[in-house]
Amino acid sequence: MYGTGILKGLGVTLKHFVDTYIEDLRWLGRKRYGSPEGIAHRASKGSRGIFTVQYPEEKVPLPEEFRFIPFLVYDEGQEGEKILRCTSCGICAKVCPPQCIWIVRTTDPSTGRPIPDPAEYYIDADICMNCGLCAEYCPFDAIKMDHNYELASYKRMVFDKETLAKPAAYYESIRPINATAENAARAAKVAARAGKME
Numbered sequence: 652m653y654g655t656g657i658l659k660g661l662g663v664t665l666k667h668f669v670d671t672y673i674e675d676l677r678w679l680g681r682k683r684y685g686s687p688e689g690i691a692h693r694a695s696k697g698s699r700g701i702f703t704v705q706y707p708e709e710k711v712p713l714p715e716e717f718r719f720i721p722f723l724v725y726d727e728g729q730e731g732e733k734i735l736r737c738t739s740c741g742i743c744a745k746v747c748p749p750q751c752i753w754i755v756r757t758t759d760p761s762t763g764r765p766i767p768d769p770a771e772y773y774i775d776a777d778i779c780m781n782c783g784l785c786a787e788y789c790p791f792d793a794i795k796m797d798h799n800y801e802l803a804s805y806k807r808m809v810f811d812k813e814t815l816a817k818p819a820a821y822y823e824s825i826r827p828i829n830a831t832a833e834n835a836a837r838a839a840k841v842a843a844r845a846g847k848m849e
């Protein structure tokens with residue numbers, strides 16, 4: 652029968668409209684807007700009706716797999732020095748679909764041979780499409796997708812190695828499940844290698 656689709660659609664709209672007020676009544680008296688509990692509820696699957704997030708005062712919690720412009724992970728040395736995990740192998744630059752990664756390898760001045768450490772590393776953040784392929788393909792867990800999406804700027808955003816570098820602790824804080832699994836895999840590899848050498 653003609654018009655049933657339209658009626659179904661209107662029914663869904665009406666349900667959302669009514670649910671919005673039912674939810675508001677359920678949360679009456681509680682600090683709905685701005686409270687972490689309220690925001691978490693509105694972002695959850697259990698939320699009903701329509702809601703507005705008062706950004707930037709309110710922010711919806713990000714899921715672990717959320718991805719924005721990549722960053723380079725560094726570990727801290729014994730004297731607090733930043734040791735980038737990147738070996739400048741170039742895999743990320745090769746797989747990057749819009750080709751927005753540019754790496755210059757360090758070379759040994761006496762032999763001219765490459766050293767596994769980037770002399771320069773740039774990402775053109777204006778071109779990056781946040782696909783995450785660089786992070787997926789990096790064999791050294793050296794590049795990871797960030798959660799910081801507040802990067803709007805009037806200037807061209809070409810990030811160098813210093814800007815891109817963030818500590819492993821930061822990575823662990825935004826992606827705890829991934830980081831735990833990767834740390835365990837790395838520890839297992841080291842143990843296996845040590846076992847072979849005995």
Ligand code: SF4
Nearest residue numbers: 737738740741743789
């Ligand atoms: S970030 Fe990873 S894939 Fe890219 S050059 Fe460094 S080690 Fe290689």
Ligand code: SF4
Nearest residue numbers: 747779780782783785
């Ligand atoms: S996220 Fe995608 S587009 Fe951005 S640098 Fe990585 S591979 Fe390139």
